[in-house]
Amino acid sequence: MERIVKANDREYNEKFQYADNRIHTSKYNILTFLPINLFEQFQRVANAYFLCLLILQLIPEISSLTWFTTIVPLVLVITMTAVKDATDDYFRHKSDNQVNNRQSEVLIDSKLQNEKWMNVKVGDIIKLENNQFVAADLLLLSSSEPHGLCYVETAELDGETNLKVRHALSVTSELGADINRLARFDGIVVCEAPNNKLDKFMGILSWKDSKHSLNNEKIILRGCILRNTSWCFGMVIFAGPDTKLMQNSGKTKFKRTSIDRLMNTLVLWIFGFLICLGIILAIGNSIWESQIGDQFRTFLFWNEGEKSSVFSGFLTFWSYIIILNTVVPISLYVSVEVIRLGHSYFINWDRKMYYSRKATPAEARTTTLNEELGQIEYIFSDKTGTLTQNIMTFKRCSINGRIYGEVPDDLDQKTEITQEKEPVDFLVKSQADREFQFFDHNLMESIKMGDPKVHEFLRVLALCHTVMSEENSAGELIYQVQSPDEGALVTAARNFGFIFKSRTPETITIEELGTLVTYQLLAFLDFNNTRKRMSVIVRNPEGQIKLYSKGADTILFEKLHPSNEVLLSLTSDHLSEFAGEGLRTLAIAHRDLDDKYFKEWHKMLEDANAATEERDERIAGLYEEIERDLMLLGATAVEDKLQEGVIETVTSLSLANIKIWVLTGDKQGNLKMDDDDILKMGR
Numbered sequence: 001m002e003r004i005v006k007a008n009d010r011e012y013n014e015k016f017q018y019a020d021n022r023i024h025t026s027k028y029n030i031l032t033f034l035p036i037n038l039f040e041q042f043q044r045v046a047n048a049y050f051l052c053l054l055i056l057q058l059i060p061e062i063s064s065l066t067w068f069t070t071i072v073p074l075v076l077v078i079t080m081t082a083v084k085d086a087t088d089d090y091f092r093h094k095s096d097n098q099v100n101n102r103q104s105e106v107l108i109d110s111k112l113q114n115e116k117w118m119n120v121k122v123g124d125i126i127k128l129e130n131n132q133f134v135a136a137d138l139l140l141l142s143s144s145e146p147h148g149l150c151y152v153e154t155a156e157l158d159g160e161t162n163l164k165v166r167h168a169l170s171v172t173s174e175l176g177a178d179i180n181r182l183a184r185f186d187g188i189v190v191c192e193a194p195n196n197k198l199d200k201f202m203g204i205l206s207w208k209d210s211k212h213s214l215n216n217e218k219i220i221l222r223g224c225i226l227r228n229t230s231w232c233f234g235m236v237i238f239a240g241p242d243t244k245l246m247q248n249s250g251k252t253k254f255k256r257t258s259i260d261r262l263m264n265t266l267v268l269w270i271f272g273f274l275i276c277l278g279i280i281l282a283i284g285n286s287i288w289e290s291q292i293g294d295q296f297r298t299f300l301f302w303n304e305g306e307k308s309s310v311f312s313g314f315l316t317f318w319s320y321i322i323i324l325n326t327v328v329p330i331s332l333y334v335s336v337e338v339i340r341l342g343h344s345y346f347i348n349w350d351r352k353m354y355y356s357r358k359a360t361p362a363e364a365r366t367t368t369l370n371e372e373l374g375q376i377e378y379i380f381s382d383k384t385g386t387l388t389q390n391i392m393t394f395k396r397c398s399i400n401g402r403i404y405g406e407v408p409d410d411l412d413q414k415t416e417i418t419q420e421k422e423p424v425d426f427l428v429k430s431q432a433d434r435e436f437q438f439f440d441h442n443l444m445e446s447i448k449m450g451d452p453k454v455h456e457f458l459r460v461l462a463l464c465h466t467v468m469s470e471e472n473s474a475g476e477l478i479y480q481v482q483s484p485d486e487g488a489l490v491t492a493a494r495n496f497g498f499i500f501k502s503r504t505p506e507t508i509t510i511e512e513l514g515t516l517v518t519y520q521l522l523a524f525l526d527f528n529n530t531r532k533r534m535s536v537i538v539r540n541p542e543g544q545i546k547l548y549s550k551g552a553d554t555i556l557f558e559k560l561h562p563s564n565e566v567l568l569s570l571t572s573d574h575l576s577e578f579a580g581e582g583l584r585t586l587a588i589a590h591r592d593l594d595d596k597y598f599k600e601w602h603k604m605l606e607d608a609n610a611a612t613e614e615r616d617e618r619i620a621g622l623y624e625e626i627e628r629d630l631m632l633l634g635a636t637a638v639e640d641k642l643q644e645g646v647i648e649t650v651t652s653l654s655l656a657n658i659k660i661w662v663l664t665g666d667k668q669g670n671l672k673m674d675d676d677d678i679l680k681m682g683r
Contacts, residue, residue, distance in 0.1 A: 001193045005123050007185050007235050008107065013123040021136050021239040022100050022118035023246060026092040033089075037082050042070065044260070045267040046328055050074045053325050072324065077334050084337060084367060104128075104135045107233075124236045125182055133225045137243045138234025139189060139205070141172040141182070147505050148173025149468065151480060157198055157245060159385075163227055164466055167217050169205065170505065175233070182233060186667040189214070190612075194238055196247035199528070202615055203237075213609040221245060228470075228480065239442040259336065259371050267328060274327050278320045286313030343370040368435045378659045387662065388640040392488035394436070395583055398574035399441075399634040400453040401567050404443040429439040436495045447496055447513075455512075458631045460548040460588050461493035462500045462510045463519060464536045466526075469502050477501070485584065488638045489550075508538065517541060523602065525623050531555070535627055537593065545593040545625050549627060553587040553635065560589065561629040571635055578637035585637050589630035601626055 006012045028036055042048050050070055057067040100118040105127040108115070112127055117135045118127065134152070143150040148168030155161050175181045191203030191214065198221065203214035220226075220234055240246065281504035344364035347353070353362035364370060386391055395633060396405030423437045424444050446454045467490045467667040468480040477499070488502050499511040509518045519538040522545065527534035533551020540546060549556065553575050557568060562648035571587070578585050601622065608618035653660060 003189075003191050003193055003237070005189045005191070005237055006121055006234070007189075008125060008183060008194060009123055009186065010121050013121065016122075018122040019240045019242045020118065021120040021236075023096060025090050025096055025249065028086075028089050033082075033086065037085055037527055038078070040085075041078055041081055043256075044333065045264045046333060046669060047074070047078065049267065049271060049328055050325070053322060056318055057322055059318075062315050063322060073331065077337075080334060080337055084341070088366060088368075102135070107179065107182055108495075112179065120236060120239060121241050122236050125185065125233055126236060128226045129231050130226055132226050132231055134220050134222050134223050134226065134234075136171075136236045136240070137238035138220045139203075139237050140166050140168040140218055140220055141185070141233045141235055141654060142168055142175045142177070143173070143232035144177075144230035150220070150229040151227045151322050151468075152220055152224040153227050154221070154224050156225075157221060161385075161390075162482050163480055163485065165217075165466060165480070166220055166679075167505065168217060168232075169212050171207065171210075171212060172205075177231065177233070185235075187235070189235070189237060191237060194242035194247055198244055198248070199600070200616075202612075204610075204612065211610065213615075232619065257369055257372050258375060263332065263336070270328055274321065274324055277324065278317045281320045282313040282317035285316040286310055288631050289313070308365075340367045340370050343367075359477055364549050376658060378661065379653065380661045380663055383662050384640060386644060387646050389643055390484050390640065392484040392584070392638045392640055394438070394488045394492035394636065395639045396578060396637040397457070397634060398578075398637075399443075399446075399457045400451075400573050401570040401634075403574055403577075404446075405438065406441050418565070425589075433495055435489050436491055438492075438495070442653075443496065455498075456590060457588055458493045458496055458498040459510075459512070460550060460590060460633065461489045461636070462498040462512075463508055463538060464534060464548045464550050465490055465500070466534075467500060467591070469500060484640075485586070485638060489586075489636055492636075508536075522598070523605065525549075525627065527551070531623065533627070535623075537598070537626075545595060546629075547591040547593055547626065549589050549591075549630060550586050550636075553585060556630070557632075558585040559628050559630045560632055562630045564630075567632050571632060575635050578635070581637075583637035583639055584634055587635050588599075589634045591627075591630045593626070596643060 003018075004016065005018075042051060052072065054067055054070045054074065057063045057070055089227075100116065102117045103114050104117060104120060106113045106115040106120060107125040107127070120135055123149045125141070126138060128134060130137075140148065140150060142148055145151075148170065150166050150168075151163040152166055153161065153649050154164055162513050172185075172187070175185060185207075187205050187207035189203055189205050192201065199216060201214065201216040201219045205212045205214055219237070220232075223245040226232060286309045289312045332464075344367045347362050347364040347370070350362055354360070381387060396403065398404075423439055424441055443454070447458070465486045466482050467486055470478050470480065472478050477494075479490060479500075481490070494500065497511075497513045501511055501516070503509070503521070506521055508521050509516065511517070517540070519540055521536065521538055523537040525531075525535040525537070531551070532555045533549055535547055535549040537545065537547050549559075549624065553572070557572070560568060575585050575587070605619065608622060609613060611618060650660060651654055
């Protein structure tokens with residue numbers, strides 16, 4: 001199914017009955033709490049058992065104990081658990097109300113009016129200001145930045161704190177902050193149905209008798225925060241439960257821990273033992289009734305034949321089930337709930353889990369799963385940003401078969417670079433990053449000598465990226481990066497004299513050894529987890545069309561021209577050396593393109609972008625077609641240092657016999673990590 005949304009027309013959009021922007025993450029309400037909570041609680045075997053026992057005790061023929069002895073502990077256990085569940089859900093309701101009552105500026109009747117988030121409708125145009133949360137999934141229309149750019153932080157969606165760049169269509173960015181023009185905007189968006197894919201969006205904007213292709217770069221998702229952008233306007237595409245954030249959250253489920261499952265199993269075994277014991281005692285009663293019991297019937301005023309021995313045994317079975325009910329430990333559930341509550345407070349009070357830099361204590365958000373922390377056997381951890389600081393530093397590179405970034409000693413052997421070595425004196429000191437240091441003077445000498453391969457290598461680093469530049473109040477060049485890897489590579493090129501200055505949707509301007517050069521940006525082939533590479537196609541001032549590419553060596557090496565065989569072998573050895581030192585590596589390549597061939601290819605790309613079916617597959621095929629017969633330039637190696645305390649933490653976890661698996665995007669040969677690998681990364 002597809003979704004059709006018209007801007008500034010609530011009446012038109014209401015006929016599709018789209019969800020409003022109110023969210024619900026709670027499990028219960030006043031009407032559903034009792035039935036749902038009781039249903040969940042009676043999934044516990046002991047609770048179900050005592051309910052059956054209570055029913056049996058209401059039958060006079062078999063009841064030997066008053067029903068009060070069962071109902072009091074049962075009600076006590078259920079009440080305590082219900083209060084705990086109600087408290088947890090109260091905080092969910094409180095959080096929902098807080099979010100639903102946030103304020104947004106919505107364009108209504110040609111005026112910006114403050115509206116609660118829950119009253120925002122699909123098709124509304126919203127104004128966001130710097131550091132504000134995004135209320136719904138929006139199509140970016142315009143912003144305060146040049147060319148309709150804006151920066152967003154997506155930490156609540158994917159955990160990444162690096163800023164992402166979003167681009168408005170050029171036709172809508174012209175609307176700017178003109179309220180009258182925005183109020184007259186009546187574009188119609190036809191897009192995919194709500195889904196949970198955070199990195200994918202397909203749609204078409206129809207406006208002024210023309211159609212414009214929409215992708216994920218034009219969308220700002222709920223949960224993002226607007227950063228470094230004074231203001232922007234967006235049109236609501238998905239609201240409330242239809243937003244990608246809520247589509248990924250799912251329903252709040254009843255969570256059962258391994259202790260709960262173990263207690264249920266034990267109770268079943270105990271109940272089985274109780275049944276067997278009851279059967280044995282019932283059989284004994286039947287035998288006794290048939291052989292001896294007849295002699296007592298006169299004294300009990302029983303009529304002959306009123307009760308058979310078998311029926312007496314049947315009633316006795318249920319009587320013993322009631323009498324021996326204390327075998328089933330219902331009080332154990334009470335004890336566990338109290339212990340869980342106490343554990344949650346101990347976690348909150350734990351001084352060793354207090355982060356002093358941000359004055360943040362540990363917080364147990366649920367009292368249901370505490371004991372699971374003590375039963376962890378495996379830890380699956382990301383490497384970048386979790387074990388490491390996610391602060392990248394350019395350390396080494398291989399260009400045209402030669403390694404730069406190592407300092408040979410007198411014996412012509414590789415030695416470790418230390419702070420005692422003299423750092424390189426960069427060409428353009430005034431624009432160099434003061435924190436960047438490089439200790440191999442050979443690279444600077446190659447640049448000064450005009451080595452074309454070295455120049456082309458650094459040119460790729462300065463052109464093939466998604467970095468945005470701006471100047472601060474002191475006139476210094478500041479880079480806004482989506483990825484620390486890109487920031488490290490662009491900063492390295494900047495210090496070596498190839499300075500990325502600015503970009504527009506049509507051009508990229510860099511300063512090459514003091515000369516300002518503007519490249520026409522013809523196409524940008526973006527990175528994704530399948531491609532594992534990114535490319536740019538530019539036209540230089542001489543009119544030549546160049547494709548510059550960087551990416552994972554395992555992928556890029558398959559795209560090389562056969563003439564690169566010798567250089568490929570050398571570079572592969574260098575990459576293995578870099579990877580052995582715990583450095584993150586990328587391969588760098590380029591290709592010259594024929595003007596006629598590029599025009600034909602670009603026409604097919606435009607057709608693929610305008611397609612409504614199999615768009616991604618067609619675009620991916622065209623990317624594959626042009627990213628071939630590449631010429632290898634070399635490879636980069638950047639360092640990402642470990643977080644403080646990682647080595648001590650890994651050692652402690654190992655002593656606890658906890659197995660640690662590090663999930664990383666490195667080559668398969670480098671996936672396995674032990675304590676020695678962690679220590680090596682720490683160096």
